[in-house]
Amino acid sequence: MSSSSLTVQKLSKRYGDFVALAETDLVVAEGEFLTLLGPSGSGKTTLLSLVAGLARPDGGAVLIGSDDVTYSAPHLRDIGVVFQNYALFPHMTILENIAFPLKMRKIEAGEARRRAQEALEMIRLPHIAQRYPKELSGGQQQRVALARCMVYRPSIILMDEPLGALDKKLREHMQLEIKRIHRELGATIIYVTHDQEEAMTMSDRICLMNSGRIEQLGTPGDLYFRPETLFVADFLGESNLLPAKVEAVEGGEISVAIGAKGIKGRALADGRLAPGAAVHIMIRPQNLSIAPAGEVDGAKLQATVTDVMVTGSLTKVYMKAAEEELPDLVAAFPTRASGETFRMGDRVALAWHGTDAVAIPESARN
Template sequence: MPASNLQITGLCKRYGDFVALAPIDLDVAQGEFLILLGPSGSGKTTLLSLIAGLAQPDDGQVRINGVDVTYGAPYERDIGMVFQNYALFPHMTVAENISFPLQMRRTDAKKTREKVMQALEMVHLPHVAERYPRELSGGQQQRIALARCMVYRPSIILMDEPLGALDKKLRDQMQLEIKRIHRDLGTTIVYVTHDQEEAMTMSDRICLMNAGSIAQLGTPADLYFRPKSVFVADFLGESNLLDAVVTGRSGDQVQISVQGGANVNAMAYDPVIRDGRPVKLMLRPQNLQIHDGPPAASINGGTLSAKLTDIMVTGSMTKLYLQSHISDAAPLVAAFPTNRLGRQYEIGQTLGLSWLTADAVAIAG
């Protein structure tokens, strides 16, 4: 595991009685791509501002490369920042924009020119050096903002929803560009977004925040397949969450009784989940197998029957919304890749659903 070049200890921020950031601890490894994810007001932008030195904490410590920078100015922190609004100087050419941080550091003119062209090559835009920002597309401006940030090779690059103003297709392209640049440079990136898909696609680890605290920290697979709370399961991706009670446990496997009488098997990664404990059974839509009639009972997972209430084709995926007798709450969702020659379904028909034990997770309610 690479050494940490960003260490946060007991960091917190309050505005009067409002706790914007509860005391948190966080280590970010050298070269890691960490995404701060969460709903509005979760504390992710507050945390980024404290790391950048744009705000001062009420308590705690920020260390970059082993140096305490908690109350240091932004220019003392060896960081670069990329914002959603690009923040390019409109009266300067692209080359002048990129060279600006080098000029502030009194870099030799010849070396500055070399570094500017290297940065433009990195973002595949060497041909726009003499243009002005207004002559570029949104995606090109964002790449220039990234080039300006990385031209002086900061130890950490902070990004605050940098792709939020772009349309989906361009945003997808820029995600690949940023990942490529990250691989090439090996620089640590801390990136704020509220877009779950972006977080899953780009990060080495996700720091999912809620109400000023860290709800869960781990790889995208950790959070998606092993959520530690109902909030995490519900926020990251789409989930079916059914009320249930644990009736037995053996290792990481539990037997549970779902509201309405169905007895099924599931995985439980939290040791507090024991006999008699109320839980939520999490079933991801894509892990539900669909049957034309009632499925055969399975000891390796679970089954149930449900009535089809709606069909939605989202493009690459088709979603079936179903109402089961075991759940009076929100309808169940089953999803599968859209196929022109696939099975046809009719509203009102009864379908069987089944799943494997490995794809069902019991979460403490």
């Protein structure tokens, strides 16, 4: 299967006064797995529809490789689409379903069957060729939908929440299957989801969208550990966001005074900050050290436990900070059969390493 780069230049879409997609620029590398992530109404499905040719833009351009396909019909774009609704033909066998796009492209019947069987081998379901969709599980149907999409070897595969109808365990299995197929094919995949864990698990890069705009574009690690705005920090996973003022800048780190009491702390920062700047310090729950009050070296915050939740592999401790103006806090650590436990009402002390905290400018409150 060939793969191609995608370039979006100042692409936009409005519905009356509603801006579904503001002017957007995006480049997807050949063979990349890019996820469009964001809440409902963020513009991710609008962007996907414009790339697929299912909607007409109000401005801008869509290029596949060097070809301008902005106003080309969907079937002329060399793009495959996999939807949440599998859309398999119930009266056709699985082999016939997969071969159907080749039939529409006038591929010789014997060659079409051969390619369809190859696609079944790729999704590791060669034994179901003569079954009908109603005889398959949800996960099998989704894999067949993927095989039908890739059988005609499109340059780019678009996936619009393809796992949304599956249960958690099956979703996780299918995530691994899609990643495996992506590695084997080397295809360019653009994947839409609102599930943060799914985006983190599957993507080479994540394009996080908000209110019709790209909020941040980068690797999963970039967005999770180095968010550029408060929206990114708050949307992607849990976080502790502490209001602070910059006291000193030392290379890539800053010293800060947190809250009204000016509690001292350190964090990573870029070159945009200067002493006196208002920031929020973001600390992920797993980077917050917690122990009974008085037992944490270099303790920075005092808090009272309000709830403890065992989620399986992680135990989460929710707390109210002793400083009233600070937000509620959460710490997380691996669940152990024996060891330190916390209960509601416990007084605890909290600390963190400066390299595990990130300063987000107040001006980046998008």
